[in-house]
Structure formats: structure tokens, C-alpha cells
């Protein structure tokens with residue numbers, strides 16, 4: 158299993174990861190990678206099946222993780238951590254020094270993942286996301302990936 162860049166032809170393989178998923182739609186993400194100078198995305202595949210993917214935008218030294226997801230039956234196996242390690246290294250190699258992201262306060266799985274990789278909380282947007290009953294905060298996190306990959 159190896160990480161491969163996401164291209165337009167990959168869309169069909171990624172569709173199962175985005176069925177009934179919260180967060181950005183696959184169409185939104187595919188539209189982003191139509192601009193390869195400012196968007197990079199990779200996926201892991203297992204046979205013909207995509208099991209994880211991660212999408213970033215970047216401008217100059219600033220990168221942003223837009224989405225990461227792992228197939229439900231492949232979670233807690235270290236796939237997201239491995240994919241992020243690989244993709245953040247790729248971003249660092251093209252001159253991105255800081256990666257930022259935004260995550261729902263209640264998304265403890267994702268927050269644990271990011272903290273484990275060295276992301277730190279740098280801000281909070283109160284009542285940012287709509288939830289079934291009311292709203293919840295967005296947590297803003299950032300990591301110095303230059304220091305992580307070129308110590």
C-alpha cells in the first residue's frame with residue numbers, strides 16, 4: 158500500500174469514503190485539486206479500494222489541512238497518522254513551513270490524531286459549526302512542519 162496523488166480519475170475510488178460523511182463534499186474537494194498549484198491531495202489504496210485520503214491547500218509557506226478521512230472499517234490502525242506524516246513531509250519538501258487546520262471541538266478522534274503529531278491549539282471560533290441541537294466551537298490548530306521534517 159502506498160500514498161498516491163489524487164487526480165480527477167481517482168474520484169470513483171474515493172466516493173465510498175464520502176458517502177454519508179459529514180464535512181466537505183467530494184465535489185468541493187475535487188474542484189480544489191483542479192488547481193494543482195495551490196492544492197495537494199493523496200490517498201492510500203488497498204487493492205482497488207481507497208482506504209484513506211488527505212487534502213491540503215497551500216500558498217507560499219502556509220498550508221492548510223482541508224480534510225482527512227479513513228474508511229470506517231480501517232480506523233484505529235494508524236492509517237491517518239501515517240498518511241499525515243507522509244503528506245506533511247511532502248508539503249515541507251516544497252517549502253511549506255506551517256500547516257494549519259480547523260476541527261470541531263467534539264471531534265476527539267481527530268484532535269487526538271493532530272495532537273499526537275505535534276499540532277497545537279492556536280485559537281477557537283465560538284459557535285462556529287451548526288450541530289443538531291445548537292452550535293459548537295471550531296478549534297484552530299497549527300504545526301511547524303519545517304521543524305518537524307528539517308530539524
Ligand SMILES: CC(C)(COP(=O)(O)OP(=O)(O)OC[C@H]1O[C@@H](n2cnc3c(N)ncnc32)[C@H](O)[C@@H]1OP(=O)(O)O)[C@@H](O)C(=O)NCCC(=O)NCCS
Pocket residue numbers: 180224225226227228231232233234235236237238239259260261264265266267269270271273
Ligand atoms: C479522525 C480519523 C481520520 C482518524 O483516523 P485513524 O486512521 O483511525 O487514526 P489513527 O489510527 O492513525 O490514530 C492516530 C491517533 O489519533 C487518535 N484517535 C484516532 N481515533 C480515535 C478515537 N476514535 N478516539 C480517540 N482518539 C482517537 C489517537 O490518539 C490515535 O493514536 P492511538 O491509536 O495510538 O491511540 C478518522 O476517525 C476519520 O476518518 N474520522 C472521520 C473524518 C474526520 O473527522 N476527519 C477529520 C476532519 S477535521
